[in-house]
Amino acid sequence: MARNPERRTLLADAGLRVLAAAGARGLTHRAVDAEASVPTGTASNYFPSRAALLAGLAERIFDRMAPDPAVLADLGRREPSLALVTDYLRDIVERTTREPDLTRALFELRLEASRRPELRQALGAVLRKGYADDVAFHVAAGLPGGAFEVALLHYAVDGLLLDLLTTSVDAGFDAEQVVSALVARLVGAAAG
Numbered sequence: 408m409a410r411n412p413e414r415r416t417l418l419a420d421a422g423l424r425v426l427a428a429a430g431a432r433g434l435t436h437r438a439v440d441a442e443a444s445v446p447t448g449t450a451s452n453y454f455p456s457r458a459a460l461l462a463g464l465a466e467r468i469f470d471r472m473a474p475d476p477a478v479l480a481d482l483g484r485r486e487p488s489l490a491l492v493t494d495y496l497r498d499i500v501e502r503t504t505r506e507p508d509l510t511r512a513l514f515e516l517r518l519e520a521s522r523r524p525e526l527r528q529a530l531g532a533v534l535r536k537g538y539a540d541d542v543a544f545h546v547a548a549g550l551p552g553g554a555f556e557v558a559l560l561h562y563a564v565d566g567l568l569l570d571l572l573t574t575s576v577d578a579g580f581d582a583e584q585v586v587s588a589l590v591a592r593l594v595g596a597a598a599g
Contacts (some may be wrong), residue, residue, distance in 0.1 A: 412499065415453050418443050419467035422450070422460060427508035431519040436460065458525045461516065465530040468513055469537065472502060487549035492560075493590045495544070499564060500586055507572045514569065552594045559593045 421443035426434050439450040439460070454460035478498055485491050503510045520527040538561060542554045567585055570576055 414445075414449070414509060415463070416467065418445070418453050420464050420471075422454075422464045423471075423509060423512040426464060426515045427512040431515055434460070443547050458523065460524065461519060461526045462485075462529040462542050464512070465516055465520075465526065465533055468509065468516065469533050471506075471509060472513070474498065474502065483544070483548055487551070489595050490550070491548060491588055492545075492550050492552075492594050493587055495563065496560060496590055497583070500567065500582060503568055504571055504582075510568055510572055514573075550594070556594050560589060563589045563593065 412534070414583045418439055424534070425438045425442050429438065434457075436450040436457075437447060437477065439454075440447050443449070450460065454463050482491060482495055482498070485494075498565075503513075516526070516530055520530045538557070542557045545557050546553065564586075567582065571582060
């Protein structure tokens with residue numbers, strides 16, 4: 408297997424763009440090579456199988472979607488409150504909608520993982536780590552509620568993102584309004 412980490416990252420980023428634009432059916436090594444403007448066969452050198460390509464994309468997507476450590480540090484210094492949870496959630500929504508194709512690629516990976524056990528395992532491990540990090544932040548910050556409320560927020564935000572980035576139900580609500588209401592109703596109810 409090739410060992411150039413910069414080239415691997417270039418290919419993974421190209422693969423995420425292909426996945427977002429063409430879906431899982433359009434994701435091929437050749438399409439990744441073309442998107443990355445590299446010679447045909449390059450992606451195969453780094454990701455020798457479709458399973459390896461998908462696993463590489465699953466790994467890369469969370470590197471790109473990771474929260475800014477400075478933002479987390481600022482949030483972590485604040486007093487526990489529903490406003491803090493709301494701002495934390497707003498950061499998640501802002502990060503995931505800043506590059507909508509990246510979030511669409513994540514949805515595609517999650518759908519593909521439902522059909523591919525090897526991807527389900529790799530992507531599931533990354534998703535569980537992200538959830539555990541969110542729970543740890545929530546608990547360390549002394550926020551109301553706990554792991555169950557964090558899970559509820561994940562489920563709700565996933566639905567909000569799906570609506571914002573795909574065909575919408577177009578209920579006419581502003582995303583900021585939705586985030587505030589989710590926190591008040593899910594976490595506020597647990598605190599009360």
